[in-house]
Amino acid sequence: MKRLVLGSLLLAGVAAPLSAQAQDTIKIGMVEPLTGSVAYNGKSVVEGAKLAVEEMNAAGGILGKKIELVIEDGQCTPANSVNAVEKLVQKDKVAALVGAFCSSATAAIMPVAQKYKIPLVTGVSSQASLTEQGNPYFFRAAETDALMAKAFAKILANDLKLTKVAYIGVNDDWGRGGVEEFSRDLSALGAKSVLTEYFDHGTTDFFTLLTKLRAAKPDGVFVAAETQDGSILVKQIREMGLDAKVFGVGSWATADFINLTGSAAEGIHAAVPYASSMDAPRNQTFVKSYEAKYRIKPGKYGAAGYNALNITAQAIARAGNTDAEAIRAALYKTQYEAPNGVYRFTEKGQAYGFDAVLVRIEGGQPKVIASTPVDAPH
Amino acid sequence: MDLDLFLQFLTNGVVMGVFYALSALGLTLIFGLMRVVNFAHGEFYMLGGVTGWFVTSYLGLDFFSGLALVAVAMAAFGWLVDRFLIERVRGQGEEPGILLTIGLSIFLVNATLLVVGPAPMKVAGAVAEGPLFFGPIAVTKLRLIAVGVGIALIAGAHLIIRKTRLGAAMRATFQDPMAASLAGIRTGNVYAATFALGCTLAALSGMLLGSIYSAQASVGGLISLKSFVVVILGGMGSFAGAIAGGLLLGIAEAFWGGYVATGMVDVVGFVLVILILLFRPQGLFSIRAERA
Structure with a gap:
């Protein structure tokens, strides 16, 4: 008897790797920019995702299988992101998709996900209209500019005593969205908008823009920019000898941003959904x-x-299988305990319930000065 | 007040113009002397920035020693690229060279991404950052130094080509390789030296500007694009043209950004290119004038 058990164990051990060719992992596809001006931020998303996968696999995986992350470079452009999704669905046969960073790229892959009936979760793309398109396969586990503006406009206007504000944003849907939402909410609180300017991704010299900024004499400057563009911009604001208060949205509460920006980062404010100094x-x-x-x-x-x-x-674990409809149903029942609060989804697939923070950079560290849960939009 | 604005825009434009001229110089040099359209130009610029970050942050050298080390390293690299790659397609027309350099650029970007990753890197500057005021005009010491070094590099490259034996050999080889080699010039070495010089100029501008902005692995595409705009404006292969083209582009962008909108500033260069191609396709300075 004992020998039989041993024998079948041995057999199972030999047989398992043979039969397990295609179905021994659960594949999740990921489209992020790995080259281009937001490549660095895209890489951070991938790093976070890999850590999550590693932790889950160490705990035994899901549905008794390991999770396999298949990563493609979408370059933040609609065309490349669509190609990447086609490849992930057709060749890799992923069960779910995560991506695609820039809102324009995400907007382009949403119909593709719907066509193939694959649930798509974005952790980044914040343009408000994405969840308004009625795409049942799309879920946004991120804040929108409107939600951030609503959460922090009042604190910013009061704390920084803003009366005249200049708005600078990167020339894409995210930058323009951020500028619009914040200027609307801040104007409603009595801070006059004196300048609105956009710049292209990858711009390195802002002196011309800042010359106009200096002439407009604002006491606060709102900036919507990512690490690379943002760090150069903030540095040059100080190089122009401007001492207006700088605040904005983007990945500013990070060690890299602070390192790149140097002393010019001191005292700036950033409204972010996450900072490593949150004390949960x-x-x-x-x-x-x-x-x-x-x-x-x-x-x-x-x-x-x-x-x-x-x-x-x-969600896949709760669904019990990799059927798209089951995963979708499970995603709606999300109650995920994140490092920054608890994520839930509205019926439109917009996440709410998690915390967002306003940080001030002090002594090279992001210090949390206000924290508020993000409400569901209505 | 309006005059103040104008002067600041003009200053910004001139500073950017010198930067553009400097970063395009290597491209126009290699094209003018070797007839190689170097699509890997932006990647040489990028490598200059990345190695600049390496020598200042990792090896802890000061900016100017770092600059010298980068110059030597990139000259050697350019020499090797020519001897091992460009040489194989020499004399076969322009297309093989274009395909080769496109391939090289893809290889260099991805190799750099693999080694140092996509994060922007900081090249330690020559002096501390901070504003410097001349009346109403704000610049920084770093920018002034970069403009100074840029002008020195442009003048130095010009002197090498005009006044040295090597320069004479370069020009002779370009005019008639057969006659040059009959006269005892080792044309293989001359080509390699020319490519190394172009490569070094691109890399030095990369490190110089990396100290003002930041160095990053995927910056090359944009630099190549702007450099092509500058070179087409000035005339392919023309030295004076690269300087004029750079200044024209810098100042035009500054005024467009200043008085119209900064969001569409990249349009300016291409509108200029279309106008130049329509009305003066040989560029502002034709190559013939330069060669004579």
């Missing part, structure tokens, strides 16, 4: 394991990738 116990565990793996503290995008992957994988 779950966040401390997350920061510790992220830092152990990447030797850097997680920023907004590291957390976004981590959360998006956890939400997706947990």
Whole structure:
């Protein structure tokens, strides 16, 4: 009897790797920009996602299988992101998709996800209209500009005593969206808008723009820009000898941004959905394991990738199989305990319930000065 | 007040113009002397920035020693690229060279992404950052130094080509390779030296501007594009043309951004290119004038 058990165990051991060719992992496809001017931020998302997968696989995976993350470079452009999704669906046969960073790229892959009936979760794309398109396969585990503006406009206007504000945004849907939402909410609170300017991704010299800014004499400057563009811009604001208060949205509460910007980062404010200095116990565990793996503290995008992957994988686990409809139904029932609060989804697929924070950079560290849960939009 | 604005825009434009001229110089040099359209130009610029970050941040050298080390390293790299790659397609027309350099650019970007990743890198500057005022005009010391070094590099490259034996050999080889080699010029070495010089100029501008902005692995595409605009404006292969084209582009962008909108500033260069191609397709300065 004993020998029989041993024999069947041996047999199972030999047979398992043979039969397990295609179906021994659950594949989740990920489209992020890995080249181009937001490549660095895209890489952070991937790092966060890999950490989430590693943790889940260490805990035994989902549905008894390991999770396999298949990553493609969408370059933040609609065309490349669509190609990447086609490849992930056709060749890799992924069960769910995460991506695609830039809102314009995400907008382009949403119909593709719907066509193939694959649930798509974004942890980043924040343009408000995405969840208004009635795409039942799309879920946004991120804040929108409107929600951020609503949460922090009042605190900013009062704390910084803003009377005249200049708005600078990167020339894409996210930058324009951020500028519009914040200028609307701040204007309603009595802060006059004196200048609105946009610049292209990858711009390195802002002196011309800042010359106009100086002439407009604002006491506050709102900036919607990512790490690379934003760090150069903030640096040059100080190089022009401007001392207006700088605040904005983007991945500013990160070690890299602060390192690149240097002393010019001191005293600036950023409204972010995540900062490594948030003091929830779950966040401390997350920061510790992220830092152990990447030797850097997680920023907004590291957390976004981590959360998006956890939400997706947990939905697959709750669904009990990789059927798209079951995953979709499970996603609606999300109650994910993230490092930054608890994520739930509205029936339009917009996440709410998690915390967003306003941080001030002090002594090279992002210090949380206000925290508020993000409400469901109505 | 309006005059103040105008002067600041003009200053910004001139500073950018010198930067554009400097970053396009290597491209026009290699094209003018070697007839190679170097699509890997932006990647040489990028490598200059990345190695600049490496020598200042990792090896801890000061900016100017770092600049010298980068110059030597990139000259050697350019020499090797020519001897091992460009040489194989020499004399076969322009297309094989274009395909080769496009391939090289893809290889260089991805190799850099693999080694250092996509994060922007900081090249330690020559002096501390901070504003410097001349009346109403704000610049920074770093920018002034970069403009100075840029002008020195442009003048230095010009002197090498005009006044040295090597320069004479370069021009002779370009005019008639057969006659040059009959006269005892080792044309293989001359080609390699020319390519190395172009490559070094691109890399030095990359490090110089990396200290003002930041160095990053995927910056090359945009630099190549702007450099082509500058070179087409000035005339392919013309030295004076690259300077004039750079200044024209810089100042035009500054005024367009200043008085119209900064969001569409990249349009300016291409509108200029279309106008130049329509009305003066040989560029502002034709190559013939330069060669004589």
